[in-house]
Amino acid sequence: MYDALQFPEEVKVKLAVPMLKGNAKFWWIAMKAAVQGNGEQLTWEEFKGKFYNQYFPQSVRLVKQNEFLTLKQTENMTVLEYASKFNELGRFCPQFMEEEISKANRFEQGLRYGIRSRLAVLLFTSYQDVLEKALKLEAELKRSEKERSDQKRPKMTESLSDRPQNLESSTNKKKRFEVCTYCGKTHGGPCFKKMGVCFICGQHGHLARDCPNKKKNDSEPTELGAQLLH
Known part of the structure; x- marks a missing residue:
């Protein structure tokens, strides 16, 4: 000072x-x-x-000098934390700290790559100038990273309007036309074969081939007969 x-x-x-x-x-x-x-x-x-x-014996000073010469800002170290360590160890390497340009260059070279690479196009003449630019850039990088993280976060809820509209109707339709376990055919209502009735008129006492309504309904199937076609 x-x-x-x-x-x-x-x-x-x-x-x-x-x-x-x-x-x-x-x-x-x-x-x-x-x-x-x-x-x-x-x-x-x-x-x-x-x-x-x-x-600070010579052995201690040599250790501190080596720490200063190899000092780098790690990924989990903020710019202010790096600056504090830089000035603490810089006392043992006055040759780098006495001139502003030398101090600024040394500080810049120790910044982590994400910050250093963006400052490389600028020319600094003082340590304070590098520090201020690095702090602003660090804040901007954190803000950009947060925005990207928010955009990648999946939506936790799904609105009812996004659900398929025909899901319920298609499910009910599938249940309405199940295969009969008795006759092996697909039809609605009771199974005529199981009941032993005429497939055409639904009455007891005769088969479909002898049904008195057969000729009448040859061209126009009855409602009961129509069920057998499903």
């Missing part, structure tokens, strides 16, 4: 010291006594170097 504001070297150290707490404050008291005893004055770069050596 102080580097970006371009404070004089001696002012940067004076501004940083009051922010030290706990063990860090005691460390500075001892460090200041040793430095002033030698008649020296710490520069900002020297102060940062000694502070990092005390609280």
